[in-house]
Amino acid sequence: MCTHCQSKNLEEIKLSRRGRIYSFTVVMQRPPEYYKGPVPYAEGFVELPEGVRVETLFTDCNFDDLKVGMEVEMVIERLHEDEEGNQIMAFKFRPVTSNELPRRKQRGIKDHNGQNPSPQGAGYSPGRK
Amino acid sequence: MSRLREVAIAGVGLTRFDIYDGEKGHAFKEGYELGMEAVLNALQEADMEWKHIQAAFCGTVYQNTGSGHQAIDQIGMTGIPIVNVENACSSGASAFRLAYQSIATELYDIVLAFGYEKMPRGFIKSTAWPVWQRYMGFNVQPANYAKGAIRYMEETGATEEDFARVTVKNRKNGALNPYARFQKEVTMEEVLSSRMVAKPMRLLHCCPLADGGAAIILCSKDKLKSIGQMVTVAASILNSGVYGSETGGTGTTYGGGSVRIHEDLVELSAKQAWEMSGYGPEDMDVVEAYDTMAPGELWDIEKLGFCKKGEAPRLLREGALDINGRLPVNTDGGLMSRGHPLGATASAQIVEIYKQLRNEADLRQVPGDPKIGLAHSMGAGPNSAITILKR
Numbered sequence: 001m002c003t004h005c006q007s008k009n010l011e012e013i014k015l016s017r018r019g020r021i022y023s024f025t026v027v028m029q030r031p032p033e034y035y036k037g038p039v040p041y042a043e044g045f046v047e048l049p050e051g052v053r054v055e056t057l058f059t060d061c062n063f064d065d066l067k068v069g070m071e072v073e074m075v076i077e078r079l080h081e082d083e084e085g086n087q088i089m090a091f092k093f094r095p096v097t098s099n100e101l102p103r104r105k106q107r108g109i110k111d112h113n114g115q116n117p118s119p120q121g122a123g124y125s126p127g128r129k
Numbered sequence: 130m131s132r133l134r135e136v137a138i139a140g141v142g143l144t145r146f147d148i149y150d151g152e153k154g155h156a157f158k159e160g161y162e163l164g165m166e167a168v169l170n171a172l173q174e175a176d177m178e179w180k181h182i183q184a185a186f187c188g189t190v191y192q193n194t195g196s197g198h199q200a201i202d203q204i205g206m207t208g209i210p211i212v213n214v215e216n217a218c219s220s221g222a223s224a225f226r227l228a229y230q231s232i233a234t235e236l237y238d239i240v241l242a243f244g245y246e247k248m249p250r251g252f253i254k255s256t257a258w259p260v261w262q263r264y265m266g267f268n269v270q271p272a273n274y275a276k277g278a279i280r281y282m283e284e285t286g287a288t289e290e291d292f293a294r295v296t297v298k299n300r301k302n303g304a305l306n307p308y309a310r311f312q313k314e315v316t317m318e319e320v321l322s323s324r325m326v327a328k329p330m331r332l333l334h335c336c337p338l339a340d341g342g343a344a345i346i347l348c349s350k351d352k353l354k355s356i357g358q359m360v361t362v363a364a365s366i367l368n369s370g371v372y373g374s375e376t377g378g379t380g381t382t383y384g385g386g387s388v389r390i391h392e393d394l395v396e397l398s399a400k401q402a403w404e405m406s407g408y409g410p411e412d413m414d415v416v417e418a419y420d421t422m423a424p425g426e427l428w429d430i431e432k433l434g435f436c437k438k439g440e441a442p443r444l445l446r447e448g449a450l451d452i453n454g455r456l457p458v459n460t461d462g463g464l465m466s467r468g469h470p471l472g473a474t475a476s477a478q479i480v481e482i483y484k485q486l487r488n489e490a491d492l493r494q495v496p497g498d499p500k501i502g503l504a505h506s507m508g509a510g511p512n513s514a515i516t517i518l519k520r
Contacts, residue, residue: 004372023283025275026328027266035266043266044276055267063328068283079264090265 017074018096019048026063036080046072046093060094071096133233137353138360138518139177139346141480142170146310146341146468149247160192160247160340164200167342167473168243175346176354179204182346183237185211186227188220188244189472196472200245200342217257217508218421218469219367220244221343221476222516226365228347233362238349244477245342246470257509271335272327274422279329281428285439289329293320294445295423296333299459302452303466305493308477310339310468334423339468343476345483360486363501364406364517368398369510394513395432395505402503402515403434410434413517414499415485416456417478419507420463429505430458433515457495460485475506479516486520 001008024044035041042058044066058066059077072093079090144166151157164187172179187197197211216223221244228242258268281287297317303309315333323332353359371392403409410433418433420426427441435456436444444450450458461467461481464474482502484490501519506512 023276023280025272025279025330026325027269027272027275028325028327029269031263031266031269034260034263034268036264037266041266043272044279055262055265057265068279088264 013050015050015052016048019046019054019072019093021045021066021068021070021072021093022047022053023068024058024066026066042066054091054093057090057092058094059092065095134235135350136229136232136347136362137350138362138483139239139348139353140171140173140175140355141346141483142167142172142174142344143308143477143480144170144245144342145308146339146470146473146477148310149340158247158340160189160245161196161199161203163247163340163342163470163473164189164196164243164245164344165203165342167245167344168200168204168241171241171243171344171346174355175348176356177239177346180207181239181352182207182209182241183239184209184228184231185241185243186214186224187211187472188214188216188222188224188242188476189246190215190217190220191246191249191471196245197243200243215472216367216369216512216514217510218419218471219475219506219508219510219512219514220472221474222365222479222504222506222514223367223475223512225345225347225476225479225516226367226514228345229362229365232347232349235349238352240347241344242347242476243342243344244470244472244475246472247340248338248470250338269327271330271422274425275327275330277428278422278424281424282329285442287424287427287439287442289321290317291427291442291445292329292334292423293317294442295420295426296320296465298445298450299420299426299463299465302460302493303462305452305491306461306466308341309462309466310337310341311462311466330422330424336421336464337468339470341468341470341473341477343473343480345476345479357489358487358520360483360518360520362516363408363519364402364515366398366402366405366515368394368401368513370394370512371397393432394511395429395507396434398505398513398515399433402517406517406519408501408517408519412501413456413503414497415460415482415495415502416458417461417463417481417502417504418458419505420459420465421469421507423465425507426458426463429507430456433503433505452493453496457499460490460493460495475504475508475514478504478506479518482516482518486518 022045149158189196225242228240320333
């Protein structure tokens with residue numbers, strides 16, 4: 001249901017995988033429950049061109065470099081492993097640093113989880129900035 | 130609104146906000162005992178007996194089923210309706226509003242509104258977030274304010290020093306409040322060197338937890354007994370979120386919701402409060418703003434309409450928000466000094482406005498005979514509650 005006009009006549013649209021950081025923080029203390037990832041961790045809002053703000057974790061970045069307005073792209077990445085050994089996956093955003101990114105990834109750069117970064121988000125095109 | 134009759138405050142009561150765990154020199158008290166104490170103090174000040182109370186509304190968050198019943202059971206069950214209100218950090222103000230309405234509409238003449246809490250320790254656990262968001266680590270309350278603070282800095286040029294100055298001012302006021310958990314001043318250096326909790330929020334930008342109770346007895350004017358100047362309710366407003374508010378979160382992040390926000394929750398509450406009371410920001414002599422995190426006080430003052438966006442840090446620097454300034458804010462030390470027993474916090478804000486308007490705030494009394502005051506609380510959900518009292 002649309003929480004603005006209560007219409008049930010909805011259609012799915014494909015959102016951009018790139019947006020800009022609207023705000024962020026670096027959490028230095030473990031949350032009270034549920035979250036099992038590393039601490040500190042960075043999270044915040046990314047504003048997509050469609051006008052939606054998505055709350056997200058940030059990955060593959062130096063926390064000190066995060067800035068409002070920074071261009072970021074979505075990746076799917078491990079959040080944590082559950083008790084049965086299942087890999088729980090989640091969307092995260094990482095800075096779009098340069099067109100070098102695809103090659104860096106091929107060299108096996110690890111993210112702050114010590115995981116291999118996921119295949120980069122669809123929609124990434126080397127010519128776009 | 131003209132059909133509502135005027136409602137007066139008959140009396141208020143507090144316990145000291147503190148830690149009541151029986152350890153390290155602290156007394157041990159159950160939560161419901163704190164609620165009971167606050168109610169008995171209010172009864173005494175109102176010069177009323179328990180049998181006069183016709184209904185009771187109790188705000189708590191973590192006290193399990195029948196929180197109001199637990200406290201009132203210590204005083205005596207008299208067959209009156211007791212209704213328990215859980216509205217996160219605005220619970221006390223929400224209970225107050227129900228009590229106010231039930232007298233204004235002539236259902237009852239004398240009603241109790243109170244709030245209490247014995248807090249769990251550590252980061253506040255909140256079930257207000259969907260589980261998947263908790264798995265993602267989005268449920269850290271200081272982090273929500275941190276995101277708001279980063280945004281606020283970006284848009285207004287405010288600095289970490291501006292935030293620290295809120296703590297310093299409020300802890301200075303709290304040092305004059307015998308009911309505050311912290312009655313000791315802190316310096317800018319102490320705030321800015323305290324450990325980082327969620328960048329840019331440091332430990333001393335966060336209000337401390339506390340246990341405590343706060344009670345207010347309301348009545349129709351003809352039932353007033355206590356001596357001293359009459360204080361009445363000019364407005365009692367509650368808004369629970371608008372389109373674009375974060376779901377679950379506090380709604381206090383500075384414009385940071387899941388979509389672009391069309392209307393700000395606090396601005397909406399303020400608009401309704403001015404409408405209901407007939408007053409404007411320029412009429413307020415004393416204010417309790419919501420300082421659960423230091424920067425919150427700054428954008429609260431702006432959104433309530435006391436100054437333009439981005440101007441609050443300058444007002445603070447110039448001393449305008451001090452007890453003897455032209456807009457005294459959080460004269461009792463705010464959440465920053467009182468501490469934050471969730472259900473009692475919004476009640477305690479109303480208690481402080483009442484005391485100020487009656488010139489009963491002792492060392493922290495606002496000079497110049499204040500006549501009108503406003504209390505604003507926020508809370509997860511989100512909620513935003515404004516109470517305006519006048520003499």
